[in-house]
Amino acid sequence: MKIVILTGAGISAESGVPTFRASDGLWEGHRVEEVATPEGFERNPGLVHDFYNMRRAQLSHVEPNPAHRALARLEEHIGENLTLITQNVDDLHERGGSKRVLHMHGSLLSALCNSCGERFRWLGKMSLTSKCPFCKAIGLERPDIVWFGEMPYYLGEIEAALIDCDVFVSIGTSGMVNPAASFVQIAHNCGAHTIEINPYPTQNAHHFAEQIQGPAGSEVPRWVETVLAKE
Numbered sequence: 001m002k003i004v005i006l007t008g009a010g011i012s013a014e015s016g017v018p019t020f021r022a023s024d025g026l027w028e029g030h031r032v033e034e035v036a037t038p039e040g041f042e043r044n045p046g047l048v049h050d051f052y053n054m055r056r057a058q059l060s061h062v063e064p065n066p067a068h069r070a071l072a073r074l075e076e077h078i079g080e081n082l083t084l085i086t087q088n089v090d091d092l093h094e095r096g097g098s099k100r101v102l103h104m105h106g107s108l109l110s111a112l113c114n115s116c117g118e119r120f121r122w123l124g125k126m127s128l129t130s131k132c133p134f135c136k137a138i139g140l141e142r143p144d145i146v147w148f149g150e151m152p153y154y155l156g157e158i159e160a161a162l163i164d165c166d167v168f169v170s171i172g173t174s175g176m177v178n179p180a181a182s183f184v185q186i187a188h189n190c191g192a193h194t195i196e197i198n199p200y201p202t203q204n205a206h207h208f209a210e211q212i213q214g215p216a217g218s219e220v221p222r223w224v225e226t227v228l229a230k231e
């Protein structure tokens, strides 16, 4: 059985990473255009660096929760029959044990050089004096985050997996941002069973064949156990 899983901010909520669209959302105090668009970065790179430096530093204060670990356990058992796609830029799937994670919206732990286009691991602070280890350009690095108006990563690989899967599961995402929001329809049109795991009904809920209502930390491990019991 081939399974595609899409995760969003909700899977990291119980680890203490705030979701985007909750009232305590990460962007409070900042308009999306300021910190999550290429134009915002061009206008005020220092502010954008500060914003992502803070989020990167927060990663050391959070831990994966049982939902991340359950998905790693699923991968251990079904290997390449699982495609795990995340919209999250944190590293909690990896720290929970997942080996192959498609970070379609990029990663806080990666930098992108605006001069040579290389992407590379970045763990510390990023600033206007940071230097690209490849082309040596100074001050041209940016967080390797897919901002609004930019093309998400891995779309070819994702589409191939969606077309070919038997089950598609969406966990902890509001379904308000495309193209991720449309993955359920692609999978459904290609014959997959579709499941949404979320404590609240989303605006996309009607596209799913099955709803599991509840927090990821308890519902994902339970769902993984049912899958493994059938294997």
Ligand code: APR
Residues within 6 Å of the ligand: 007, 008, 009, 010, 011, 013, 014, 019, 020, 021, 022, 087, 088, 105, 171, 172, 173, 174, 175, 176, 177, 197, 198, 199, 200, 202, 214, 215, 216, 217
């Ligand atoms: N378990 C599961 N889901 C939860 C939990 C939980 N404990 N707590 C909250 N949620 C759900 C919310 O009900 C909501 O549907 O998580 C979802 C979070 O939605 P958003 O904050 O909109 O996050 P996400 O869908 O990941 O955003 C998508 O938008 O802002 C851009 O690029 C950014 O990757 C992000 C994308």
